[in-house]
Amino acid sequence: MEPGADFETVPVPKPGDWLAVHRETGQTFNQFVKSKPNRPNKIRKRIYLQPLGEFSEDQVPSVERLREYAAAYFAMEVEVLPYLILKGNKITKRANPFTRNRQILTSDVLAILKKNIPGDAFCVLAITMEDLYPEPSWNFVFGQASLRERIGIYSFARYDPAFYGQKRGKDYEQLLLRRSCKVLAHETGHMFGLQHCIYFKCILCGSNHLKESDSRPVHLCPVCLRKLQYSIRFDVVGRYHNLLRFYRKVGFDNEARWVANRLRWILGVEAARAIIEEKNTR
Numbered sequence: 001m002e003p004g005a006d007f008e009t010v011p012v013p014k015p016g017d018w019l020a021v022h023r024e025t026g027q028t029f030n031q032f033v034k035s036k037p038n039r040p041n042k043i044r045k046r047i048y049l050q051p052l053g054e055f056s057e058d059q060v061p062s063v064e065r066l067r068e069y070a071a072a073y074f075a076m077e078v079e080v081l082p083y084l085i086l087k088g089n090k091i092t093k094r095a096n097p098f099t100r101n102r103q104i105l106t107s108d109v110l111a112i113l114k115k116n117i118p119g120d121a122f123c124v125l126a127i128t129m130e131d132l133y134p135e136p137s138w139n140f141v142f143g144q145a146s147l148r149e150r151i152g153i154y155s156f157a158r159y160d161p162a163f164y165g166q167k168r169g170k171d172y173e174q175l176l177l178r179r180s181c182k183v184l185a186h187e188t189g190h191m192f193g194l195q196h197c198i199y200f201k202c203i204l205c206g207s208n209h210l211k212e213s214d215s216r217p218v219h220l221c222p223v224c225l226r227k228l229q230y231s232i233r234f235d236v237v238g239r240y241h242n243l244l245r246f247y248r249k250v251g252f253d254n255e256a257r258w259v260a261n262r263l264r265w266i267l268g269v270e271a272a273r274a275i276i277e278e279k280n281t282r
């Protein structure tokens, strides 16, 4: 079956883009199944978010929004663990040797997550506005995960224009939420054993720089959607419906339009109308 017109093929990589630097051969659906990826089951059925350190006073990005998004995206229960504060926990900090901004050591956080993983967790993802480093010789890292141990940590710090000393535009809250949602969807996708995508413009495409990750869509391509659906067994229409509600609620207009088009393509224009024209009552 043709996937429809809503998916774009991957453009020829420009110098510096992910695929110009990394030789990736892709992961077909069959390769994915053969890799025996972790799958949620009756016991390991929840995704946990572990906020780490401080989120700014006005809570950008909002941890609750990120929770709602992950719940819609993965069609699973998502819970937020009590905030893990830096003070009083064995978490090594340093000042970055070049920029002098504060950074925290990822392995210390991963050790804490590993020790405290809830019995019903499919995975635990620490999210933070702190900048990270994986070992002293490194300048920084966006995040780090252990798939086997089902834990990961990701920083949104470098998605905030203020990190680079740039002025925050008036739409920066939405920008930061969109970027954070993308990081969450991409990295949580890896937790399900999805490797980088080379088939379409897709949330699972690798990215080497901010411009590339900004140009990456938030949706899953047909190949990656099939992998995730195999793993979680969600109802595809129900998932799109929940995503449509979320996108409307937070004002992600392009994403909402995209999902509405998918629903029209799957259900037909008439049948999709009831879902698409539903007023956002929440």
Ligand SMILES: [Zn+2]
Pocket: 186, 190, 196, 205, 206
């Ligand atoms: Zn990745």
Ligand SMILES: [Zn+2]
Pocket: 197, 198, 199, 200, 201, 202, 203, 204, 205, 220, 221, 222, 223, 224, 225
């Ligand atoms: Zn894909």
